[in-house]
Every structure is written in structure tokens, then in C-alpha cells.
Amino acid sequence: MDWEAICDGCGKCCLLKYKDAATTVACRWLDLDTCQCSDYANRKTNYSACEQLTRANIATEPLPASCAYRRVAEGRPLAWWHHAISGSRDTVHKAGASVKGKVVSEASIKDMQKFWNAGFVQAFK
Ligand code: SF4
Numbered sequence: 001m002d003w004e005a006i007c008d009g010c011g012k013c014c015l016l017k018y019k020d021a022a023t024t025v026a027c028r029w030l031d032l033d034t035c036q037c038s039d040y041a042n043r044k045t046n047y048s049a050c051e052q053l054t055r056a057n058i059a060t061e062p063l064p065a066s067c068a069y070r071r072v073a074e075g076r077p078l079a080w081w082h083h084a085i086s087g088s089r090d091t092v093h094k095a096g097a098s099v100k101g102k103v104v105s106e107a108s109i110k111d112m113q114k115f116w117n118a119g120f121v122q123a124f125k
């Protein structure tokens with residue numbers, strides 16, 4: 001399978017992190033409807049902390065256990081809702097395995113300083 005096609009489109013790696021834990025706030029460039037980056041070609045320019053996954057860094061990136069890259073790296077099978085198994089890129093959303101409907105965009109938060117106050121941060125479940 002093509003390296004880029006391994007991604008299941010869950011959007012979980014595009015959530016802002018607090019102490020290495022994903023929060024319920026998504027990077028401002030994440031399209032909350034498709035759970036895809038809205039400007040993938042320029043992601044590193046737009047957001048310097050955006051990490052490009054490679055075979056070399058896959059083991060050290062803080063990816064969720066459900067991540068298809070992590071599954072492949074650990075020798076685990078792809079989930080039933082992965083598009084390569086189900087035949088549809090919508091299945092990840094229908095199965096509730098993506099961030100769709102569960103997070104807000106960073107762009108919608110008026111005061112990011114308040115957000116980074118630990119009491120305001122919620123972990124993504
Ligand atoms: S967590 Fe993994 S599978 Fe999900 S969007 Fe990120 S790279 Fe793709």
C-alpha cells in the first residue's frame with residue numbers, strides 16, 4: 001500500500017497536545033467535516049510543529065493506538081473500519097473512530113492563553 005494511503009483519516013494526530021496528551025481542540029487547519037488537513041501541501045509552513053510521519057520516526061511520534069501507521073509498525077492488522085478493508089473512507093467516521101463531531105477547532109477559541117491554562121484543557125477520549 002502507498003505510504004500516504006495507510007492513513008485512516010481519523011484526524012487524531014491533528015489535535016493540539018497538552019503534556020503529550022491529545023486535547024479536544026484541533027489544529028486550525030484541520031477540516032472538522034472531513035478530518036483532513038485543509039492545506040496539506042503547505043502544512044509544515046502553516047504550522048511548524050506539524051510532524052511528517054516517516055518510517056524512521058513512526059516509533060517516536062505520539063500516535064494513538066488506533067493509528068494505522070502504528071498498527072502496521074507494530075505488526076497489528078488494520079481496523080475493520082480502515083478504508084482498505086471497508087472500501088470506503090467514510091467508515092472511519094461512521095464507526096466513531098475519527099475526531100469528527102468530538103472536537104472543536106483552535107480557530108474557534110478566542111483566548112488560547114486561557115485554553116492552555118491546565119484547568120481548561122480536556123483530554124480527547
Ligand atoms: S492518527 Fe494516524 S491514521 Fe489517524 S490521521 Fe493521524 S496519521 Fe492518519
Ligand code: SF4
Nearest residue numbers: 014027029030037050
Ligand atoms: S497542519 Fe498538520 S496538524 Fe494541522 S491539520 Fe494539517 S496535517 Fe494536521
